[in-house]
Amino acid sequence: MTEPAPLRVGVVGCGTISATYLGHAPEFGLEVTAVSDLDPGRARAAAERFGVRACASTRELLGRDDVDIVLNLTIPAAHAEVAEAAIAAGKHVFLEKPLAVRREEGRRLLSLAGAKGVRIGVAPDTFLGAGVQTCRALIDEGQIGTPLAGTAFMTGPGHESWHPSPEFYYRPGGGPLFDMGPYYLTALVVLLGPVRAVGAMARSGYEERTIGSGPRQGTVFPVEVETHVAGTLEFTSGAIVTLIMSFDVWKASLPRFEIFGSAATLSGPDPNTFGGPVRLWRAGAGNWDEEPLRQSGWPQTRGLGLRDMAGAIPGGGPHRASAELGFHVLDVMTALLESAELGSQVRLGSSCERPEPLAPMP
Numbered sequence: 001m002t003e004p005a006p007l008r009v010g011v012v013g014c015g016t017i018s019a020t021y022l023g024h025a026p027e028f029g030l031e032v033t034a035v036s037d038l039d040p041g042r043a044r045a046a047a048e049r050f051g052v053r054a055c056a057s058t059r060e061l062l063g064r065d066d067v068d069i070v071l072n073l074t075i076p077a078a079h080a081e082v083a084e085a086a087i088a089a090g091k092h093v094f095l096e097k098p099l100a101v102r103r104e105e106g107r108r109l110l111s112l113a114g115a116k117g118v119r120i121g122v123a124p125d126t127f128l129g130a131g132v133q134t135c136r137a138l139i140d141e142g143q144i145g146t147p148l149a150g151t152a153f154m155t156g157p158g159h160e161s162w163h164p165s166p167e168f169y170y171r172p173g174g175g176p177l178f179d180m181g182p183y184y185l186t187a188l189v190v191l192l193g194p195v196r197a198v199g200a201m202a203r204s205g206y207e208e209r210t211i212g213s214g215p216r217q218g219t220v221f222p223v224e225v226e227t228h229v230a231g232t233l234e235f236t237s238g239a240i241v242t243l244i245m246s247f248d249v250w251k252a253s254l255p256r257f258e259i260f261g262s263a264a265t266l267s268g269p270d271p272n273t274f275g276g277p278v279r280l281w282r283a284g285a286g287n288w289d290e291e292p293l294r295q296s297g298w299p300q301t302r303g304l305g306l307r308d309m310a311g312a313i314p315g316g317g318p319h320r321a322s323a324e325l326g327f328h329v330l331d332v333m334t335a336l337l338e339s340a341e342l343g344s345q346v347r348l349g350s351s352c353e354r355p356e357p358l359a360p361m362p
Contacts (some may be wrong), residue, residue, distance in 0.1 A: 013073030101173030122326025125305025129274025144261030164214025200231030205248030
């Protein structure tokens with residue numbers, strides 16, 4: 001039996017993160033055939049650097065016969081629009097996080113993809129890295145006992161100190177929750193299962209921010225979203241997790257995330273990375289033990305989730321960074337902001353399966 005031809009990828013959006021995907025695509029056996037961007041010059045520069053075709057528009061890219069999967073690297077506010085156009089063109093889609101900025105947009109994408117018979121994959125794929133996969137293995141093996149509770153903290157001063165055009169981080173679809181929350185929430189769902197209910201409070205620490213670098217240094221712009229979100233998540237498993245996502249903190253001494261079990265505490269790595277460290281404090285041990293990472297053999301970089309989806313499509317099996325997982329994370333983030341606005345707990349209307357652990361590289 002002959003192997004199916006590898007699926008070919010077209011990239012929409014040639015910003016900073018595109019270089020990581022384009023540069024590492026060959027390591028995953030992914031063939032990128034075309035790129036496009038609202039700025040044609042940026043698309044041409046990426047095409048020349050990585051030896052692919054630059055399209056004059058997204059419409060041109062979506063019409064190409066040598067594009068099977070659209071890798072959507074646009075800003076969050078454009079995710080749904082670009083993904084919907086790709087689905088209408090009969091293309092599979094893998095999106096940078098989040099799936100969409102509004103719950104109804106995400107729900108529509110899932111419905112359209114189902115009707116069209118195409119796949120949606122959603123970043124982050126960092127949960128497929130050795131760090132979170134090691135955490136998953138330790139929990140599944142029972143090494144922490146029953147997971148009872150946990151914490152997840154992402155705190156910092158925001159992106160305007162280094163990003164030359166940071167405004168979109170402070171508009172709807174941005175803020176610490178929608179920007180960084182997907183890494184933490186995806187990891188937690190992978191480890192503990194879906195969320196049942198949330199409660200939260202939120203605020204904006206500053207009405208304006210100032211660009212700190214680049215040609216627009218000194219430009220002042222308004223803040224349109226909450227920049228400090230504190231919440232509590234109740235998982236269907238019974239675990240309760242305390243969460244803080246903030247762009248209002250100069251410095252803090254907090255763990256990235258921890259899971260408190262009946263037999264041990266699990267301290268996890270930064271879920272925005274693929275590595276460790278992973279540590280356990282076992283009951284009665286009196287010290288942390290750093291756990292060896294369970295290596296899969298796959299390259300530890302962005303593109304792993306896209307490769308997993310591309311590999312699953314020909315055989316019809318599930319992929320791990322799925323639309324259902326991405327939608328559940330979007331639902332959780334939306335519910336947290338709704339809870340903060342309403343001043344009451346919000347129950348989730350969605351659920352999802354925990355994706356299977358990543359299989360070793362053949």
